[in-house]
Amino acid sequence: MAAPRGTGPGLLLLLLHGCTVTAVELYSSNTNPEVQEFQRVELSCVIKHTNTDNPRIEWKKIRNGETSYVYFDNIIQGDLKNRAEIKGGISLVIHNASRTDNGRYRCEVAAAEDQKRFAEITFNLTVTVKPVIPQCRVPKAVPVGKSAVLHCQENEGYPSSVYRWYRNSDALPDDSKSNPKFLNSSFTLNTSTGTLVFSTVNKGDMGQYHCIASNAAGSARCEAQLLEVYDLNIGGIVGGILVVVLVLVLITVGICCAYRKGYFANSRPNGQSYKNASKTDGVNYLRTSDEGDFRHKSSFVI
Structure with a gap:
């Protein structure tokens, strides 16, 4: 078939390239699914148009900058192996969703005869977790x-x-x-x-x-x-301090009076008190009214 008049080789290649780009066309009703933990969630990926009878389908997960396979070579991979399945030949269904399932998922569909001709849809999955008692x-x-x-x-x-x-x-x-x-x-x-x-x-x-x-x-x-x-009772605090000071003053005065009366005087080594000194043997001094001085009650023995 001859190219239309005015159509150059470059334009023809561009048209052919456009046909190959639309070899696979995908559609999704929700690219930001949200589900509570332990519930079921479906990542809907639908082939809207394809020129191939046997497309290659893959699912990948991107989290923290790392990409891992979820569905490859017709087998569920990784930690979703026993919790997920492919529905309708392409959509990804996760049962008993976990908080570890949070992340970005990519559905990729390529023509079997030409792996360079493919389409993709990216999903942002949020698995919500109910708060515990704070x-x-x-x-x-x-x-x-x-x-x-x-x-x-x-x-x-x-x-x-x-x-x-x-x-x-x-x-x-x-x-x-x-x-x-x-x-x-x-x-x-x-x-x-x-x-x-x-x-x-x-x-x-x-x-x-x-x-x-x-x-x-x-x-x-x-x-x-x-x-x-x-209320902070300032009056009560001041009153309490005054009572304590008064008690300390009374204790101090009592101790001083006791010292003055000799209650705390030290005893002599022989057990006699300094206050009651022993009298001299054989002499008894008496003071009389007619004598201005002491006199002997008994004489000294020479």
Whole structure:
């Protein structure tokens, strides 16, 4: 067949090349499937058009920059070997999906007689995992005017959980100043880390606090814990200090008086006290009113 008038060899080659490109044409209704863990998911890959009777079909997985075979030479490969199957001759069905199945998958279909003529579709599979009960830490008691930090965290959910704190039955906003109901409070909430920070607590902040972790797969909450806010009794503290000082003063005065009265005087080696010295043998001194001095009660023996 002669080429149409005005058609050069280059244009003819381009037309022929276009025919070979469309030898296989694929279609998918959903290239971003999402499924909960342990459920079934189908990666739909449909041959919309082909010029070959026996196309070669392959599935590959790309994760962390590495490519591995999922379906090759009519056999399911790797960790999907006992959990997947090919449906309708081309679509990939995964049973009991696991969080390890997250990643990019590529469906490749090539003409059997010419492996260079092929088409492909890439899928981004997301396997969501429900959060577990988060670990919550709430201070038991905080004095008025002091800061306080509440923590909420769980590490099993996928995608990563978003956190929301509740006081009694009221959901706390990200910032207390953004809601007129909490203008008397001063806190900020980080919904990504689950940290609730009070710069200064007041009596109105006292109550039962619980946290809910949630993502696309579901949610989980921790048990409510009481945050008690109490007044710092400055008068009582000062009074207690004064009482302790007074007791110490009284003890010191008592010890000084006891020293002055000789209750703590040391004894002589022979057991006699310095206060009651022994008298001289044979002499007894008496003082009389008519004598201005001592006189002997008995004479010395010469």
